[in-house]
Amino acid sequence: MADRAQTGISSLWKGMSLTIRHLFTANGKRKVIPASSDNYFKQLEGTNTIQYPKQSLPVPEVGRYQLDVEIDDCIVCDLCAKICPVDCITIDSIKATELIGYTSDGSPKRIHAAKFDIDMAKCMYCGLCTIVCPTECIVMTNQYDRSVFGLSDLTYEFSDMTAEEAKEKQALLDQQLAERAAAKQKKDEGGSAV
Ligand code: SF4
Ligand code: SF4
DSSP: OHHHHHHHHHHHHHHHHHHHHHHHHTTSOOOOOOTTSTTGGGGGOSSOOOOTTTSOOOOOTTOOOOEEEOGGGOOOOOHHHHHOTTOOEEEEEEEOSSOOEEOTTSOEEOEEEEEEEEETTTOOOOOHHHHHOTTOOEEEOSOOOOOOSSGGGGEEEOOOOOHHHHHHHHHHHHHHHHHHHHHHHHHHHHHHHO
């Protein structure tokens, strides 16, 4: 009987001391430290969280978060869309009838991006698209908090062409192709007449 009482008191004391320890620990605010700090993952320990969104944990430089595309530097090569394992990049391209300009790394631009959409709801953040991009214009940013109300809002549109502009460029290309085909036919007919 005495043993049981002693065990009960001992358990009670352990429980109380644990509760009191947590009570005081919970009053301390967690510090925001750089991702490069050796103690970065120790922040998961403790009883209280940081005061988000007033405070937020710095993210590692090599972290993979929301994608961004600098469309002026895109040569519309389609490599990113081809390598994407989940087909979440959709590009509609229109060949330009003449040189459009140059990217910031000096690559010539000869194709218009009538559409350049990335469905971040499908994206698995593998980063493959950023690796294959020859002009490094598609990048992973450190933005992780982009809450939206509708699923379709997670499709980011990067093309800066309007539907009218795309139609106009397509008409110019069709005209150029028709002229080339007519010139070739004329040449072929001239050759066969000789
Ligand atoms: S990070 Fe991966 S899944 Fe996401 S768009 Fe790029 S290739 Fe596709
Ligand atoms: S790989 Fe780069 S340059 Fe090619 S289409 Fe994608 S974003 Fe544009």
